[in-house]
Amino acid sequence: MKCRVCRGPAVIDLPAHNANFCVEHFVAFCRSQVAKAIHEFRMLAPDDRVLVAVSGGKDSLALWDILLDLGYEADGFVIGLGIGEYSETSTAYARSFAEARGAKLIEVDLRADHGFDVPTAAAETKRPACSACGLSKRHLFDRAALEGGHAAVATGHNLDDEAAVLFGNTLRWNTEYLARQRPILPERDGFPRKIKPLVRLGEREMAAYCVVRGIDYIVEECPMAAGNKHLTYKDALNLVELESPGSKHAFYHQFLRRAADSFDAETTAHDGNRCSRCDAPSANEICAFCALVERCAPPAEVPIDLRARSSR
Numbered sequence: 001m002k003c004r005v006c007r008g009p010a011v012i013d014l015p016a017h018n019a020n021f022c023v024e025h026f027v028a029f030c031r032s033q034v035a036k037a038i039h040e041f042r043m044l045a046p047d048d049r050v051l052v053a054v055s056g057g058k059d060s061l062a063l064w065d066i067l068l069d070l071g072y073e074a075d076g077f078v079i080g081l082g083i084g085e086y087s088e089t090s091t092a093y094a095r096s097f098a099e100a101r102g103a104k105l106i107e108v109d110l111r112a113d114h115g116f117d118v119p120t121a122a123a124e125t126k127r128p129a130c131s132a133c134g135l136s137k138r139h140l141f142d143r144a145a146l147e148g149g150h151a152a153v154a155t156g157h158n159l160d161d162e163a164a165v166l167f168g169n170t171l172r173w174n175t176e177y178l179a180r181q182r183p184i185l186p187e188r189d190g191f192p193r194k195i196k197p198l199v200r201l202g203e204r205e206m207a208a209y210c211v212v213r214g215i216d217y218i219v220e221e222c223p224m225a226a227g228n229k230h231l232t233y234k235d236a237l238n239l240v241e242l243e244s245p246g247s248k249h250a251f252y253h254q255f256l257r258r259a260a261d262s263f264d265a266e267t268t269a270h271d272g273n274r275c276s277r278c279d280a281p282s283a284n285e286i287c288a289f290c291a292l293v294e295r296c297a298p299p300a301e302v303p304i305d306l307r308a309r310s311s312r
């Protein structure tokens with residue numbers, strides 16, 4: 001097996017790209033795929049500051065590493081979700097990466113800063129943990145980027161993630177969700193831009209990237225996400241990919257090219273109202289995150305800054 005670029009011994013084969021690479025050219029390939037996605041979808045201008053949401057997993061740490069190497073001013077952002085040892089370990093990996101690269105890491109802890117954690121929210125709302133978790137992450141990403149003056153929030157969603165979500169949404173023709181499948185959501189009043197620069201790279205590539213770059217990451221999946229339907233969709237797409245390399249890429253990227261536009265009209269416009277507690281854009285008097293805080297956090301633990309904001 002020879003590297004496509006230098007003909008030296010290859011360490012990885014990528015059937016979807018009909019290519020094999022040595023370590024050096026595999027790293028260059030990953031960087032160029034991220035650069036290509038950023039360019040194609042106009043995700044970032046060269047001097048945009050970007051906030052990378054890091055979970056301590058392979059995708060977000062690889063993304064952070066690549067953005068720094070591409071020359072972006074990229075700060076990390078990690079949320080302690082309070083999911084026992086899993087959350088402690090994921091924060092620890094984010095910290096050690098930041099230290100090793102001399103990068104800035106911004107930390108928020110759900111329990112310490114907002115008085116609740118994901119398991120409490122799941123029990124209190126009697127809904128799957130992923131819904132309170134996703135809601136909290138989206139809210140805190142937006143807030144951190146706006147406070148930090150970052151042009152965009154980058155997440156580590158990769159091609160496998162996006163193809164699996166697209167698969168689920170097309171299976172059921174969830175047209176409202178299809179409208180939000182682009183790897184970039186432009187900034188709007190009160191919301192920063194959201195970007196997914198790994199949409200040209202799969203899970204296997206990201207794991208290999210971390211190994212060859214010596215990046216330690218949390219391997220375990222979130223214990224609260226067990227049974228998540230996306231895992232089934234990923235397995236199904238992996239079967240197809242084995243038979244027909246490049247299918248995942250074609251499925252997702254041809255959707256963007258040929259079909260995504262048809263669903264645009266279905267995105268709901270925001271009416272300009274704001275949450276009376278945190279000032280985030282919200283259709284209701286208080287936003288979904290503040291409602292969750294109110295429901296899950298014992299009043300005594302409501303952080304000072306929230307109390308000050310809510311008394312306005």
Ligand code: AMP
Pocket residue numbers: 052053054055059060077078079080081090137154155156157222
């Ligand atoms: P998930 O929702 O766990 O599939 O993660 C999707 C993306 O969200 C990751 O690639 C990260 O960019 C981001 N993310 C997940 N968990 C956290 C966390 N605890 N703190 C900050 N960002 C996170």
Ligand code: ZN
Pocket residue numbers: 003004005006007008021022023024025
């Ligand atoms: Zn090579």
Ligand code: ZN
Pocket residue numbers: 275276277278279280286287288289290291
């Ligand atoms: Zn709010």
